[in-house]
Amino acid sequence: MSEVEVLKPDRPVGIVGYGAYVPRYRLPAEEVARVWSGGHGRTPITEKSVPGLDEDTVTIALEAARNALARAGDVDRAQIRAVWVGSESHPYAVKPTSTIVAEAIGATPATQAGDWEFACKAGTEAFQAAVGFVGSGMARYAFAIGADTAQARPGDALDYTAAAGGAAYLLGPADESLAVIEASYSYVTDTPDFWRRAHQHYPSHGGRFTGQPAYFHHITNAARGLMEAMGTRPEDYTYAVFHQPNLKFPRTVARRLGFTPEQIAPGLLVDRIGNTYAASSLIGLTAVLDQARPGDRILLVSFGSGAGSDAISLRVTDAIDERRDRAPRTEDYIARRKPIDYATYARQRRLYVMK
Amino acid sequence: MTLAGTWRLRHQRYQLQGEVCEKCGSLIFPPRDVCPECEAPAKTPYTFSGRGEVYSYTTVYHPPAGFEEDAPYTVALVRLEEGPMVTAQLTDVDAEQVEIGMPVEMVTRRISAEGEEGIITYGYKFRPVLRRTRG
């Protein structure tokens, strides 16, 4: 792995604004177990977020983007030259989520807009592209958003965790940033651990095959590749955030890579909001930024089935302190919770046949 | 809503874009192109903050066609902090929590959809101002 070349833009790029969104409703994992396993068995998390009837990836992405803009301050909307939304639950199969978001935040018409799909790493894929777009000098600002209202087959293992949420990042010049991108590295192979064919309501997955050859292999190689090339070690990072499909996987991968539970705790939200798919690691990063201090280093590693990981190294700047409270913190959204039962969940996810 | 009809109103629906009267300074929403105060032409766009308070509210148990799957839901007259009143649904709130004078903020949500195949209309709703736990 010593031959790895990390990704670095021509000019320094950073996060000018960030924002999160988590819906209000929570489905306790025990409620899934009550309906589908007679209450037996261990549950992978405590509860997951569930979108309201009037929420989807567009509305979630939009609120996260508005929070990012609030933190960014007085950004000229015409200078936002890309609005990219990664998700596996775009409301339209054909018709971009991103044009709606771009229009609503006033970034139209002189902008790129596109939807990204790479399972749970669609958001960081867009993030990487935005870094490149700004770093090349083609754009002053670019939006990368991960948002999902993840589907799961009722009763499946994923039914306990498939959640909804979003995180948005406005990338821009490093000297305007609250956190600077030090370097990144992506690691991708053709590994079919999880997929959804066209026109299918629910995804399929490879069971235990999603673990070692997929999640662990890609995250470990992306993280090691980046750190070796940069010459950094786990103890150089104040925080680390890993894709979090459940509580066990990120804890295990952190341990294998040499990170302590304290380093990953602030960004480990899955126990309380579930797996927000394309937003999963990105929303973890928002929670970390909510409490990071200038100078802190953060390692972010996503994972998307199919499969790949983006590893990104960031350093927090002095600007964080004045921008943080211009928008609700991720914890504000997590604290806003209304538990619902499985029947209500089924209604809000439109699982009842109405026609 | 028709396709073109929804599209025409996207700035109003997504951003609460109204108008300001250049003659008397009145802020206008919904936009009406003629100032209701001084009758001067008023076509200069003005984007509202989205903050306001509940002037009145009700819960709809018998919805009109197109809203059957959403009922019951709460609708309100919201007095925007800039002055104008807006008719909109409240969201992310239980009906029994709503009261006159409650501070609310605009969010963009799905308003309606033309069945499973048609266009989705997004627009403004209001929710209780998000409580800050710290900071």
Next chain:
Amino acid sequence: MRDVAIIGIGQTKVGEHWDLGLRHLALEALQAAMKDAGVERADALYVGNMLSGELTGQEHLGALIADFAGLRGIEAVKIEAACGSGAAAVRMGYIAVAGGLADVVLVVGVEKMTDYLGPRVTAALAMAADADYEASQGVSFVALNALLMRRYMHEFGYRKEDFAPFAVNAHANGMNNPNAMFHLKVTPESYARAPMIADPVNLLDSSPVCDGAAAVVLAPIEWARQLDHPVVRIAASAIGTDALAIHDRRDPLTLEGAALSAHRAYQQAGLGPKEIDLFELHDAFSIMAALSLEAAGFAEKGKGVRLALDGEITLHGRIPIATMGGLKARGHPVGATGVYQIVEVVQQLRGEAGDNQVPDARIGMAQNIGGSGATVITHILERVG
């Protein structure tokens, strides 16, 4: 301007007319009115209707009904002003006769609502509101009235049960009207138990979805003097308007359109509220009755409900309202309602109101409201012989 009289009245029973279509309902009312007036021909027909296109797939009612009624060839058009269509059509007839453009004018208000039920009708009625900024938000017409009622209770300190007298009075009067949809005794207790439609508006605050048609024959007053029944003249006919959407009004709890309409009518007739013996107001919802009483000068702002609580809206009160059941009990076939109101005022002024007769009724007022108050048509009728 010529003095105009109402020389004939007719109406169908209000209800669910599964066996009668729009044109049959209109014909029944028209024939009754023409028989009452003793006329077989007319110069013009004005049809008041709101929802024929949406709920029966039929527009172009003027020619359709003229032809169906055996009047092929005469001037005939449909007049639409939401729930105020009926009285708006009467006003068009009044203008034609008063202006000397026609001698005998037929006006029929007709509505067929029960071919569809439920959400489709709810959505159709919401067309009276602002489609872009009210109805598109999922606001039903009941909800708009609920928004007003909640605020009214909040501002003036009323409780929900304080609105019971409107339902109790309307249904008490409906009991004796053979054409009323409901013959149902309502008590404060049954009002309190009524299911909620849009909190705080309950079922008994609301008027029903129904079918019906009512008709009048208008002519110069000299024609009326040749007939047997007492002469009833139109002493005033006026329309006032306001913003379509409640959120666009200066004060949502003041029906400015109704105040303008009533004020103009009082001026035309040279009268004031004190001279009015009965008031057929637009009690589509209890809150509308309260706001109408205030706008027409029968109660101060915030005191409309007080007036009802004090018993002043009953047949023997200071200002009897809904004397034949009103929109609640007689029923509210929307585009026909304004004509029903005028037919009922004529019944009262002629002394033909039976057990519901308001003693010595000489001057009656009818007020028909389109939407939540955007179009308001007021007529003052006077018995002159």
